[in-house]
Amino acid sequence: MYERFYGLRELPFELTPNPKYLYLPPKHREALSNLEYGLFGAKALTVLVGEAGTGKTTLLHAALESERCTGVRCVYLNNPALTRAEFISMLATRFGLSAEASQSKTVLLEELERALRERRNRGEITALVVDEAQTLSTELLEEVRLLANIETVDEKLLPLVLAGQPELTARLEDPALRQLKQRVALRCEIEPFHVSETAAYIATRIRIAGGVPSKLFTREGVSLIHEHSGGIPRIISVICDNALVSGMAMERQPVDGSVVLEVCRDFHLHGESSVRASSVAAQEKEAPEVDGPAPPPPVNADAEQSPPVENAPGTRRFTFFGSRRR
Numbered sequence: 001m002y003e004r005f006y007g008l009r010e011l012p013f014e015l016t017p018n019p020k021y022l023y024l025p026p027k028h029r030e031a032l033s034n035l036e037y038g039l040f041g042a043k044a045l046t047v048l049v050g051e052a053g054t055g056k057t058t059l060l061h062a063a064l065e066s067e068r069c070t071g072v073r074c075v076y077l078n079n080p081a082l083t084r085a086e087f088i089s090m091l092a093t094r095f096g097l098s099a100e101a102s103q104s105k106t107v108l109l110e111e112l113e114r115a116l117r118e119r120r121n122r123g124e125i126t127a128l129v130v131d132e133a134q135t136l137s138t139e140l141l142e143e144v145r146l147l148a149n150i151e152t153v154d155e156k157l158l159p160l161v162l163a164g165q166p167e168l169t170a171r172l173e174d175p176a177l178r179q180l181k182q183r184v185a186l187r188c189e190i191e192p193f194h195v196s197e198t199a200a201y202i203a204t205r206i207r208i209a210g211g212v213p214s215k216l217f218t219r220e221g222v223s224l225i226h227e228h229s230g231g232i233p234r235i236i237s238v239i240c241d242n243a244l245v246s247g248m249a250m251e252r253q254p255v256d257g258s259v260v261l262e263v264c265r266d267f268h269l270h271g272e273s274s275v276r277a278s279s280v281a282a283q284e285k286e287a288p289e290v291d292g293p294a295p296p297p298p299v300n301a302d303a304e305q306s307p308p309v310e311n312a313p314g315t316r317r318f319t320f321f322g323s324r325r326r
Contacts, residue, residue, distance in 0.1 A: 002248040009210035013241040015234060017058040019065055023204045023233075025197045028055060031188035035063035035161065039072045039127050042156045043185035044148050047172070048163040050190035053234030056163045057131055059190070064129070073124055078131040080140065087140055095126075105143075113150050116157040127159045134164035138176060145180040192231030195223065201233060202240060216244065220257040228264040239263055 003010060012021070024032060031048060038046030050056045057078070064074050075094040082090065084105075092102035095115060101108040119126050128147065130136065136144070150157045162168065172181045193201060199222050203213040217225070221243070229235035242263045247255035264270070 002244050003209075005248045006216055006244060006253065007211055008206075011241070012205040012209035012211065013237040013244075015237060017061045019058065019062040021205050021208055022058060022062050023197075023201045025193060025200070027190050028059060031190050032059050032063055032066075034186045034188040035059060036066055036068045038161060038186045039063060039074070039159055040068045040125065042125055042127075042159045044156050044160065045180070045183045046159070046161045046186040046188075047168070047184050048161065048188050048190070049166055049169055050163075051192065051232065052165055053232040054190050054192060055233050056190065060129060060131060060161070060163055071123065071125055073119070073126045074129055075127070076129045076131070080130050080132060081135045082140065084139055084143065087143060091128075109146070109150070112147075113157065116150060117152075120155070120157055125159065126157075127161065129161040129163070131163050132165075133162035134167040134171060136162075136171075138171075138174070141171065141177055141180055145177075145183065148180075148183045193226070193233065193236070194231065195226045198222065198226035198229070198231055198236060201236060205237075205240075214254065216254050218254050218256045221255050221260045224257045224260045224264070228260070228269040235269065238267065239269070242266070 001011070002008075031050075035046060035048060037043070048056055048059065060076075063069060064072070064076070075091070077090065077094075080087070088105050088108055089102040091112070092098070092108055095112055097108065097111045097115065101111045116126055130144070144160060144162070147158055148156070148160055171177065172184070202217065202222055202225065206213045206216055217240075225236055225239050225243075229239055239260065243255045243260050246259050246263060247253060250259065252259060
């Protein structure tokens with residue numbers, strides 16, 4: 001829609017879990033390594049926890065498509081709010097079992113264990129990944145525990161991954177699920193981005209889409225995006241996408257803080273410091289034209305992913321476009 005206006009090859013802020021656009025700050029990189037290890041190492045149960053929109057699904061897809069997991073055949077469930085009968089039927093279908101297995105848990109477990117043993121003898125690892133696992137009923141979490149029991153004397157035949165929002169952690173603290181909790185071999189948690197990570201996330205996606213970050217957003221615009229998104233990648237992408245649409249309509253390039261604030265108001269996204277944000281918007285909209293030399297152009301965005309530079313004790317400068325002259 002706005003690719004030509006901003007010099008992009010494709011839209012950089014789509015909400016699909018495309019590993020091509022994967023950005024890995026330290027916590028996400030650690031979580032990805034844990035997911036890969038849990039899958040190719042056939043660990044009993046790996047748990048991934050993160051707030052809605054922090055990138056859990058993207059990490060799952062990245063792990064499944066990684067070189068380490070090329071020998072892993074995965075059954076992926078992303079809508080686990082099912083009854084027990086529906087869950088059994090879905091497992092039978094996804095694992096390629098018989099029609100009888102879809103009607104009987106006993107037959108399902110017998111056929112599944114036999115199939116898993118045959119695949120492991122051929123050097124294949126079969127895994128079950130459940131996304132949005134916080135929606136699983138206690139009944140289905142118990143079924144997951146039973147699946148984790150499929151094993152030989154020296155290895156697990158069905159490594160499991162549960163990915164969900166923080167409610168999943170609370171669910172696993174339920175005394176009725178203590179046996180499932182005891183089977184957790186790996187646990188990782190991802191968090192919202194810090195401001196420098198938000199800047200790097202935006203810049204990375206723009207570069208992958210063929211653009212130049214400094215030509216799409218001002219420094220103040222990126223700072224406000226972080227403030228109003230809370231560092232949640234999905235919300236960052238929503239704000240960026242809508243801000244670029246608005247910027248094109250206004251023929252404004254790069255997109256500045258006033259455009260970002262307008263988008264945030266439309267989506268009822270309120271930052272932690274609305275007073276400071278409003279002040280920035282007012283300065284950008286109402287600053288009078290004055291005679292004199294124009295301000296220096298933005299520095300080339302080669303250091304988007306660098307950490308903020310300490311310029312003075314207690315002072316931290318935002319580095320989306322590199323260090324700024326004082």
